[in-house]
Amino acid sequence: MYLTYEEYTEMGGTLDSTAFANYEAESEMWVNWYTFNRLKTLESFPDELKRCVFKLIDLAKAHADLIAGVSNAGGAGIASQSNDGVSISYNTISASEAFASLNNTAKGNLIESTIRLYLTGLKDAKGRNALYRGVYEDE
Numbered sequence: 001m002y003l004t005y006e007e008y009t010e011m012g013g014t015l016d017s018t019a020f021a022n023y024e025a026e027s028e029m030w031v032n033w034y035t036f037n038r039l040k041t042l043e044s045f046p047d048e049l050k051r052c053v054f055k056l057i058d059l060a061k062a063h064a065d066l067i068a069g070v071s072n073a074g075g076a077g078i079a080s081q082s083n084d085g086v087s088i089s090y091n092t093i094s095a096s097e098a099f100a101s102l103n104n105t106a107k108g109n110l111i112e113s114t115i116r117l118y119l120t121g122l123k124d125a126k127g128r129n130a131l132y133r134g135v136y137e138d139e
Helices: 005-010 017-035 047-068 095-100 104-119
Strands: 073-081 088-094
Touching: 005 017, 005 047, 017 047, 017 104, 047 104
Parallel strands: none
Antiparallel strands: 073 088
8 A cells, every 4th residue: 555544634635544445546556557566566655656646546536426426516617707896706616527527538648647747757666767668677
């Protein structure tokens, strides 16, 4: 487990421990797929990896909410704005709805860009680039 429940809550996570365990496992699978399991052998997990998993848990939850049809008001965008009367109207959209508006390629790109943002330059236990898409001779 790359991120413990205690670390997750310290970072501001709000899921209960059961939901966290499920989403953390899914997030860990995404990381392992992109890194060819190279980070599993680290003796301790760096903050970059923990922050990456934290963000991926949000994406995994948004995906699960989408499948379950749950709508939680999350982000907001300006729908209309007036000047003299200073009137602003907002559209609210849930994380699930935002995730649903993306096609499968965009969803994959969002996961990949999150992983690249946090894990670029991270080395495995043998000092090799964890995100290298090729195969090292001793793998």
